[in-house]
Amino acid sequence: MGVFNAFMSLSGMIDTDVTEQEKLARHTSYRIGGKADLFVTCHSYHSLRRAIEVLAREQVPWVIIGKGSNLLVADDGYRGAVVTLGTEFSRFVVGEDGCTITVGAGAMLARLVNEALSRGLSGLEFAVGIPGTVGGAVSMNAGSRTDWIGSLIEDVVTYKPGEGIRHYAHDDIVWGYRTCGLPRDEIVLEITLSLKPASKDEIRAKMERSLTRRRRTQPMGVPSCGSVFRNPPNRSVGAMIEECGLKGFSQGGAEVSDIHANFIVNKGTATAADVAAVIQHVHGKIKETYGVELQPEVKFLGF
CATH class of the missing domain: 3.30.43.10 (Uridine Diphospho-n-acetylenolpyruvylglucosamine Reductase, domain 2)
Known part of the structure; x- marks a missing residue:
């Protein structure tokens, strides 16, 4: 064995x-x-x-x-x-009503966003610029501060090892900020989203506004994992970290971004140990300053 x-x-x-x-x-x-x-x-x-x-x-x-x-x-x-x-797991199927899209969990979220635009379907504009796959987006209920993918989902199909295929309607799942209530031992296979018809120009304009905001407020084009910590209720982690004077704090090749303090970037030579050390330092400083126990949004593998 x-x-x-x-x-x-x-x-x-x-x-x-x-x-x-x-x-x-x-x-x-x-x-x-x-x-x-x-x-x-x-x-x-x-x-x-x-x-x-x-x-x-x-x-x-x-x-x-x-x-x-x-x-x-x-x-x-x-x-x-x-x-x-x-x-x-990268296939797309548009429903007969023209407003639902069934997409495999292995498809890139960016491709789903563009597919919706090409068909004049609105709802996913907030997701422009978010990296990763559809399955990953579902598992963490990816989105912006005000919009997230779970609100659009009609149906989820999963595989439970040893048992087989399972189906979940939207209301069968507890959706929360950066959380999804699907069982952790099940693998997302595909989802069906319900979108709304709109003009392509209107959709494109919303996407451009969202992307411009991301480019202005986030370190694009440099290796990172996106937001490192979840925002506590009614608080901005980025603002809290910045108030602690931690923008630019570094360990080896890992650094707290000077564009958005809730991003820890790889300057090119960072090791996982470097990133973990920066995460630990920020976590400790926030707890010491605010008494808040930050929850990581990043997933850890092999630690």
Whole structure:
């Protein structure tokens, strides 16, 4: 039993790509992270189900990721299998009513936003510029301060290992700020969103305003994981960090952004240990100053 047997079994599977000792820095927006024992891309539901069964049988720990846009991977990597969703999970289907879109969890959120624009469907303008996959966006209820993807979702399809497909209507799920009440042991496969018809010019104008705001207030084009901490009720984490004089605070190649203090950026040479040290320092300073226990928005793998 183990990684070798899992690799041999997965190597012969249809719709499955598997590599050993894959550098996870290639698969995160931070461009940071050591190697995973196995990196598995499943291109169909049957491939995903069989892969998870093999990993369970061989007692290999596994985790599923999207594009790693809110993920910090340890410098030592991950002792187990990292699973991603491939071809079949990137499909789009527009409903007969012309206002609903069913999209696979592996599709890029940016592509979904552009698909909605091309069809004159409004509702996703707030998501322009948000990186990552649809599945990742659902799992963290991604959005802006006032809008989030969960409010648009009509239906979610998941896979529960060992049991099979499950369906959830919008009201079956508890949606909150940067949280989604789906069971953590289930994998999002696809979602259906309900959008509203609007003129393409109006949609494009809203998108441009949203993107301009992001470019003005966030460090675009530099490796980061987006917002590091969730905002406490009625507070801005960025403002709190800035008030503590922590803009520009750095450890090794990791630095609190001077554009938005809730972003910790990789200046090019940062290690996961550097980023973790900055996160810990900021967390401690905020607790000391305000008595607030910040909750991380970034996910940690391999720590």
